[in-house]
Amino acid sequence: MASVFPPESNKITHIHRKFLRLAKQQKLSLERKKNSKTNWKKITFPPRVKLIEEPNETLAYFNQAYNYYKKGHNVDFDLSNIVQFSPESIAVLAASIASFQFTNRMGSRGNMPKNYILRKVFQDSGFFEHVNVLDKNFRAISKTSAHLLHKVTNDKVVTGVAKDTCSYMLPKINAQYIDDLEPLYVILIEAMQNTNNHASGKTEIEYDWWLYRYLDKNKGIIHFTFLDIGVGVFKSLPVMNFIRKLSNTANITSNLDLVDELLSGKIKSRTKRKDRGKGIPQIYDQSKDNMFKEFYILSNDILIDTKKDTKIKLNEEFYGTLYYWTMEIKKQ
Amino acid sequence: MDYGNKKTVKMEIKDTIVIAKDFTDDPGAREEKDGLNSGEIFYKELLLPKYLKAVEENYRILIDLDGVFGYPSSFVSGSFGALSIKYGSEQVLKHLRFKSDRRPIRKDKIIFEINNPERKDK
Numbered sequence: 001m002a003s004v005f006p007p008e009s010n011k012i013t014h015i016h017r018k019f020l021r022l023a024k025q026q027k028l029s030l031e032r033k034k035n036s037k038t039n040w041k042k043i044t045f046p047p048r049v050k051l052i053e054e055p056n057e058t059l060a061y062f063n064q065a066y067n068y069y070k071k072g073h074n075v076d077f078d079l080s081n082i083v084q085f086s087p088e089s090i091a092v093l094a095a096s097i098a099s100f101q102f103t104n105r106m107g108s109r110g111n112m113p114k115n116y117i118l119r120k121v122f123q124d125s126g127f128f129e130h131v132n133v134l135d136k137n138f139r140a141i142s143k144t145s146a147h148l149l150h151k152v153t154n155d156k157v158v159t160g161v162a163k164d165t166c167s168y169m170l171p172k173i174n175a176q177y178i179d180d181l182e183p184l185y186v187i188l189i190e191a192m193q194n195t196n197n198h199a200s201g202k203t204e205i206e207y208d209w210w211l212y213r214y215l216d217k218n219k220g221i222i223h224f225t226f227l228d229i230g231v232g233v234f235k236s237l238p239v240m241n242f243i244r245k246l247s248n249t250a251n252i253t254s255n256l257d258l259v260d261e262l263l264s265g266k267i268k269s270r271t272k273r274k275d276r277g278k279g280i281p282q283i284y285d286q287s288k289d290n291m292f293k294e295f296y297i298l299s300n301d302i303l304i305d306t307k308k309d310t311k312i313k314l315n316e317e318f319y320g321t322l323y324y325w326t327m328e329i330k331k332q
Numbered sequence: 333m334d335y336g337n338k339k340t341v342k343m344e345i346k347d348t349i350v351i352a353k354d355f356t357d358d359p360g361a362r363e364e365k366d367g368l369n370s371g372e373i374f375y376k377e378l379l380l381p382k383y384l385k386a387v388e389e390n391y392r393i394l395i396d397l398d399g400v401f402g403y404p405s406s407f408v409s410g411s412f413g414a415l416s417i418k419y420g421s422e423q424v425l426k427h428l429r430f431k432s433d434r435r436p437i438r439k440d441k442i443i444f445e446i447n448n449p450e451r452k453d454k
Binding site for chain 1: 357358366367368369398399403405432434
C-alpha cells in the first residue's frame with residue numbers, strides 16, 4: 001500500500017520550500033511595514049542633548065527609538081528644536097541609525113535643527129551622508145571633507161586613519177615629532193581592534209566603527225568620539241567567560257564590580273585572538289597622558305571617567321562601546 | 333650612549349634597523365591578516381632574517397624606534413614577542429639593542445614584552 005506521507009527526499013524539499021515561503025512572507029511583511037505611511041513613531045529630542053554629561057536622560061531617547069524599531073516601527077527623528085547636541089551624541093545618532101542591529105532594518109527619517117549653528121555642525125560632520133533627511137533642498141557636504149567617518153572592514157586595522165588623525169593633531173598641540181602623538185595613535189589602533197559587534201567569538205571578525213572629530217574653535221577644544229554599535233564590553237565573550245570562570249560570583253552584583261578587572265587587563269580574551277582582551281587596558285593606560293583633557297569610556301550600563309578614575313552605573317543601557325575624549329589646542 | 337640595556341657584554345653593533353625608514357612610520361596590529369604593517373610582517377621580513385644573521389656572526393643589532401607614530405601592543409607582541417617565544421628572552425636581548433631618544437618609554441615596553449611574551453596559545 002502506498003504511504004500517505006511523501007518519500008524522504010520529497011519531505012526535505014517540502015520543508016525547504018515551506019521555510020523559503022515563510023522567509024518570503026516575513027520579508028514582504030517587513031517591506032510593507034517599512035513602506036507604510038502610518039507605521040512611523042516620532043522621537044522628539046529635547047533642546048539640549050548631551051550624552052556624557054547627562055547619560056541617562058540622553059540614552060532614554062535612543063533606547064526609546066531602539067524599542068520602536070524592535071517592535072517593527074519606522075522612526076522619525078525630530079531634531080528641529082535642538083539648540084545643543086554634543087559631538088558624541090551626533091556620532092551615536094548617526095551610528096545607531098546606520099546600524100541594522102539597532103534599527104532592525106526598519107526605516108528612519110528626520111528633519112534638521114532650526115538652529116543655524118547646530119544645523120551647520122550637523123552638516124559639517126557629514127551626518128547626512130549617513131542618514132536620510134526630509135529636506136530635499138539640503139545639500140550634504142562631500143564625504144572627503146566630513147569629519148564623521150564610518151569604516152567597515154573585514155579583519156583589518158586601518159593604520160592610515162590613526163596616522164591622519166595624529167598628523168592633524170600634530171600642529172594643534174605644538175608637538176615637535178610624530179612620536180609625541182603615541183598615546184593618541186595607540187588608542188585609535190587599540191579601539192579599532194577592540195570593536196566587538198557580536199558575542200559569538202567567531203574567527204571572522206568584522207570591524208565596524210565610527211570616528212567623529214569636532215573642532216570647537218571658540219573654546220579651542222577638539223572633541224573625539226570613537227564608537228561601535230554592538231554587544232558592548234560587558235556582554236562580550238571575554239567578560240562572559242570571566243564571570244563563568246569565577247568560583248564565587250556572589251561579589252559580582254553589577255557590571256560596576258567588573259570595571260577594575262577590565263581596566264587592569266585581568267579579563268582576557270578566551271578566543272584565539274589574544275590581542276582582543278588587551279584593548280581596553282591599553283586605552284585606559286594611554287588615556288592618562290596629559291594630552292587628553294577629558295577621557296570617558298561608555299559601554300552597556302557603565303560610564304568610566306578615566307581621568308578622575310570614577311565609574312558610574314547607569315539606569316539606561318548603551319548598546320555598544322564608546323570612547324570620548326577632548327584635546328586642547330595649544331597657542332603657537 | 334646608553335641604550336637602556338642592563339648588561340654590558342662586549343659585542344659589537346654591526347647592523348641597524350631604523351623602523352621608520354626600513355619598515356613604516358605607522359605600525360599596525362599583530363598578524364598579517366589584521367591589515368597593513370603588522371608585527372608579523374615586520375618579524376618575517378625584517379627582524380627575523382637580521383636577527384638570525386646577528387646570532388650566526390655573533391654581533392648586535394641596534395633598533396632605532398624613533399620617527400614612528402606609535403607602537404600598539406599587538407604589533408610589539410607579534411614581532412618582538414614572537415621572536416622571544418621562539419628564541420628565548422635572554423638570547424634575544426643579547427643580540428638586540430634599542431634606541432629611542434624621543435620616547436624612551438618605548439624601550440621599556442619592548443623589553444618588557446621580550447621578557448614576558450604573550451603566547452597566543454596560552
